[in-house]
Amino acid sequence: MGDQSPIRTAVWGTGNVGRAAIRAVDAHPDLDLTAVIVHNPDKVGRDAGDLSGLDRTLGVPATAEIDGTLGSVDALVYAASGEIRPDDALADINRAIRAGVVVVTPSLYALYDPESAPPELRDPVLAAIADGRGSLFVSGIDPGWGNDILPVIISGLASTIDQVRCQEIFDYTTYDQPDSVRFLVGMGQPMDEEPPMVAPTIPTMVWGGQVRLIARALGVEIDEITETVDRRALDETVENAAMGTFEAGTQGALRFEVQGIVDGEPRIVIEHVTRIHPSCAPDWPSPPDGGDGAHRVIIEGRPRIEVNVEATDEGGNRAAGGNATAVGRLVNAIPWLTWTDPGLYDALQVPLSPAVGKLTRMATA
Template identity: 60%
Template sequence: MISTIVWGTGNIGRAAIRAVDAHPGLELTAVLVHGPEMVGRDAGELGGLERTLGVVATDDAAAVLGARPRAVVYAASGNTRSAGALADVCAALRAGAVVVTEPIHPLYDSRDDRHEVRAPIREAIAAGGGSLFVASADPDWASGVLPLLLGGLGTTVDVIRCQEIVDYSGYSEPGSVRRLVGMGEPLDYLPPLLAPRMPTTVWGGQVRMLARALGVELDEIRETVSRRPLEVTVETDAMGKFEAGGQGALRFEVQGIVGGQPRIVIEHVNRIDPTCAPDWPNLPEDAASAYRIVVEGDSRLETTVRSVVGRGDPAAGGARAAVGRLVDAIVWLVGKDPGLYDALDVPLRPAARVADPVTA
């Protein structure tokens, strides 16, 4: 069994606790939290399970890493604390752990040497012998591996479009949904996510990775952004009221330009209310999020994967879609040399577990 800790208990962390507990090759040995109100609570409770796991949450990162866990699922938010997330990940790498995570956006393409974040990561790997796999929260299979597999079914590829559609109304992360993304805020408020070149900072690595896999050179990366106001005030169970006139829907694209045309496109369509911007791409029925891949070439190939709202956790569908890939990568990474890996390195693996109908 591979000793594994989960660091963070937000939407991703809760799903990670469940995934690690269910995996036959992993043993959940610790849960690290940042909020003092979480300390002392059982991991089963924090993960939304209907049983205790006998693992009590702690905020003592030094003690947990000092026990030399073999793997770390780093699920703490990096959107609003990028420096803190980087420091945490480096500490885990220095402890010799395999680390799987998603918030270090510049490392979605592990071969991209242009960002300064690589230097401390490389130093930590060299010092401790750990490994790092950073996967997009889109999740990465929806904007990386699966589009390439679909593209391989045709003779030629002209355009690859990777589309994420999300209903935020069930999320419980107001810091991200309201301030980072701008839901409910006046349209003259510029959310940090939409600052010039920020979408490229976050998703440009995915575009570059796809271009690398396809063997094409990018002319540049462009961005497009559209926003729509709420026509009525809406009330959510998780985050309260969102007033009419505030941002209700957001749509943006990060476009890889080849030969002057958008050829590799990552598109996001996000809403706080499903009735806002009805003319934009919408979710399939009963889905909390969906991932649609369209490949245009000698033929058109399209597939949609929908995440249904999870039991007891409104955001669990989308979170599990990202977490399963991270957790399942641990066994493969443990058998490899220390280093920095991305979605083209880490293979998609068959399911490693069968759901328990009582606890899944």
């Protein structure tokens, strides 16, 4: 690593994920933040340090120029949303791959596990890789490592395993993502309206690949994937500093599971427990310290193993911390992806990358 030129890296998007990506690329000793791509004309020309919440300029002005940028970088963190624009996200990513760029992103859910991805999604990516010699690694922001590599690693500490459960537990009291929170997750919406995030088959579309990835790592066959959903209404109206008023009687908490069924039992489970305020659904799982978020992996078996991860960022916000750790997994994978063969990779293939050089860099900064 030491005698190689820095990897010219761009970040596409400056939302919650993009801000964390800019900071992570800037901090990485083997990466050179070369460009930041934005769509909002108000952001064009602004410095990346300003857009990412750093207290210093980085000398990288944001640009709306896509082709010229992709032609001048080695790697791209694609942080633009794929939730409500999956076809556009796929087209953007394939555009970068065809330019010979290594792409890391959380935006294509079905490619968390490429082996089980639908051909209409996987095949165009493979064609772009063959044509342009770029690469792609997709991992989630929920976070991906909490639903794939962490439970797989922890499973190696057990003698017997009855169930693997991955939990994301959050309340959105300090979160600022109204489109996702209100209109995808359904917070503040009438209880007789089904949130798009938990419409039938959608949870499996998003998280089923991670269930299959864990099963593949553990050497078990999934009989089927099932979904459970539970919702609770707010007893009282609550005010959210970032997203406004959430009325009593509207949805205040959402809990769902994506279950990998093995021999008739839910053996691999990815569970999400989300609230707009901690007072809603207090009987549901909560972070062990009562904070606003945690990621938990539970191995039911012998011995029973439970690991809780609480990450904070942007002033102590755990939702931002979860985003930052997920971004760290993606950004830290860029050197390995750059120095290995072009391809479509998953979390079991991409090694964890220790923070080589980062402690020294921090201490001497």
